Amino acid sequence: MTTTRLPDRTADRVLALEARQARAVAGDRPRKRGKFSARERIDLLLDPGSFTETGLFVRARPTGDGADRPYGDGVVTGCGTIDGRPVCVFSQDSTVFGGSMGEAFGEKTVALMDLALRTGCPVIGLNDGGGARIQEGVVSLALYAELVRRNVQASGVIPQISVVLGPCAGGAAYSPAITDFTVMVDGASHMFVTGPEVIEAVTGERTSAEELGGARTSNSLSGNAHFLAADETEALDTVRELLSYLPVNNLERPPQYAPLPPPSGIPLDEIVPDRLGQAYDMRDILRAVVDDGELLEIQELFAPNVICALALVEGMSVGVVANQPAHAAGVLDIDASEKAARFVRFCDAFGIPLLTFADVPGYLSGVRQEQAGIIRRGAKLLYAYAEATVPKVTVVIRKAYGGGYAVMGSKHLGADINLAWPTARIAVMGAEGAVGVLHRRDIAAAEEPEALRAELVAAYEDTHGTPYPAAERGYVDAVIAPRDTRAHICRALRALRGKRAPMPERRHGNIPL
Numbered sequence: 027m028t029t030t031r032l033p034d035r036t037a038d039r040v041l042a043l044e045a046r047q048a049r050a051v052a053g054d055r056p057r058k059r060g061k062f063s064a065r066e067r068i069d070l071l072l073d074p075g076s077f078t079e080t081g082l083f084v085r086a087r088p089t090g091d092g093a094d095r096p097y098g099d100g101v102v103t104g105c106g107t108i109d110g111r112p113v114c115v116f117s118q119d120s121t122v123f124g125g126s127m128g129e130a131f132g133e134k135t136v137a138l139m140d141l142a143l144r145t146g147c148p149v150i151g152l153n154d155g156g157g158a159r160i161q162e163g164v165v166s167l168a169l170y171a172e173l174v175r176r177n178v179q180a181s182g183v184i185p186q187i188s189v190v191l192g193p194c195a196g197g198a199a200y201s202p203a204i205t206d207f208t209v210m211v212d213g214a215s216h217m218f219v220t221g222p223e224v225i226e227a228v229t230g231e232r233t234s235a236e237e238l239g240g241a242r243t244s245n246s247l248s249g250n251a252h253f254l255a256a257d258e259t260e261a262l263d264t265v266r267e268l269l270s271y272l273p274v275n276n277l278e279r280p281p282q283y284a285p286l287p288p289p290s291g292i293p294l295d296e297i298v299p300d301r302l303g304q305a306y307d308m309r310d311i312l313r314a315v316v317d318d319g320e321l322l323e324i325q326e327l328f329a330p331n332v333i334c335a336l337a338l339v340e341g342m343s344v345g346v347v348a349n350q351p352a353h354a355a356g357v358l359d360i361d362a363s364e365k366a367a368r369f370v371r372f373c374d375a376f377g378i379p380l381l382t383f384a385d386v387p388g389y390l391s392g393v394r395q396e397q398a399g400i401i402r403r404g405a406k407l408l409y410a411y412a413e414a415t416v417p418k419v420t421v422v423i424r425k426a427y428g429g430g431y432a433v434m435g436s437k438h439l440g441a442d443i444n445l446a447w448p449t450a451r452i453a454v455m456g457a458e459g460a461v462g463v464l465h466r467r468d469i470a471a472a473e474e475p476e477a478l479r480a481e482l483v484a485a486y487e488d489t490h491g492t493p494y495p496a497a498e499r500g501y502v503d504a505v506i507a508p509r510d511t512r513a514h515i516c517r518a519l520r521a522l523r524g525k526r527a528p529m530p531e532r533r534h535g536n537i538p539l
């Protein structure tokens with residue numbers, strides 16, 4: 027048997043190390059056109075020269091005589107910085123066993139998660155692989171479960187961001203699903219539990235990968251993804267932008283930036299239309315309130331009737347939740363409730379104050395919503411707001427009807443400062459509906475039913491169609507001129523910076539799922 031002798035001289039050993047490193051990072055396997063390599067992606071993501079790799083010489087475990095045992099085993103792992111702050115990153119290499127997770131690959135990924143948890147820094151996963159490595163059997167399944175366990179341990183402790191840059195198939199899609207945010211690339215990324223071929227074989231349905239779990243489907247229909255990027259560079263830029271709003275872990279504060287004024291010239295006093303049923307774009311209000319008018323919307327294409335966004339106020343990160351009257355009158359349906367609930371819980375976990383803007387006709391009624399579980403699933407948003415202990419500031423812009431009033435950051439769910447515009451209408455329901463319920467018989471018996479109806483509607487509007495009954499009880503702290511909204515919010519957030527909210531000890535709550 028021949029053995030390879032190590033060179034004896036120190037200089038030879040150094041040369042041999044360099045040759046081995048060069049072989050390990052070679053990455054000369056063919057890859058799909060238009061795709062960056064696993065290492066190039068890391069270079070695009072991190073600050074130049076900041077990457078320190080872990081496990082470069084880890085090799086694929088042998089799976090038989092003469093089996094290929096590439097260095098790295100199909101995943102590049104390590105740490106570096108983004109805007110000078112530490113992050114951990116893994117990048118799957120689809121040119122090695124299709125980017126699938128074997129034993130060595132899995133151990134490297136899990137070790138990186140452990141390092142991120144020990145050092146309290148965000149972890150970013152660049153996914154481009156076939157999931158559990160078939161030829162390594164149960165070991166790959168075990169390591170996926172180990173990874174998911176780390177994802178859960180890290181949840182609410184360090185920010186976790188998944189970028190899907192190719193396939194993310196089978197059970198492997200569940201790891202990104204547990205992370206906080208998922209970014210996908212239009213036309214290039216796919217996420218599904220079972221692919222088109224299996225679906226056709228099992229159910230007879232014919233579909234494509236794009237229709238099933240492409241970036242657009244995942245962003246707009248399933249809500250599995252939070253950001254849609256035009257290409258890989260934009261996807262990685264999105265991660266950098268997202269992190270700029272976040273603390274590195276739940277014990278730190280987000281970075282503090284120099285305050286910037288919002289754009290001038292947005293006529294807040296005139297933004298709410300005179301006619302109650304008329305739509306307007308809530309984004310115009312939000313832009314007039316946050317620094318530089320900049321919003322990073324989360325799940326922009328999913329449930330657009332509610333807006334969730336990260337922004338800055340006086341250079342400090344805030345999470346904005348706002349009904350969007352320009353889509354389905356800003357109603358809360360199942361998707362909107364779940365979208366907002368998850369965002370509220372994320373902000374609360376990472377100490378980001380919540381800024382809520384309400385213009386909501388209530389929870390959506392209808393057979394399909396009821397049968398799909400709007401009670402159970404809509405309750406998530408109530409739970410999330412009531413559970414959140416970060417500073418909470420709410421502005422009621424126009425309608426705050428019924429459950430919509432209660433859930434959208436009401437005082438009763440624990441908001442700290444509640445403001446209302448004079449256009450606010452805080453009531454159990456709108457005037458037409460209320461008059462119909464309370465005075466149906468009177469109207470039917472009246473000589474001039476329409477005149478009576480109009481009179482009753484006007485009377486209801488006078489008493490219930492304003493913010494003042496709520497303000498009289500202290501449910502609203504101040505009714506403010508729209509043009510003063512930013513000034514009030516800034517003062518409120520400053521006052522709440524030191525907020526403490528001790529909670530009784532428990533293992534954990536039981537949010538309806």
Ligand code: HXC
Nearest residue numbers: 123124126155156157158159160170171193195196197198
């Ligand atoms: C081993 C794999 C692999 C896998 C792909 N390859 N997936 N090798 N294990 N899971 C290999 C292929 O054999 C091929 O090798 C190379 O990667 C490229 O694959 P292609 O099929 O030619 O590429 P493409 O057409 O781009 O399709 C990619 C794909 C498809 C969509 C990922 O390969 C696929 O569907 N793979 C199986 C996905 C899957 O079902 N995985 C198990 C999930 S279960 P050669 O040598 O020919 O280049 C799971 C459990 C997790 O992950 C548990 C979580 C709790």
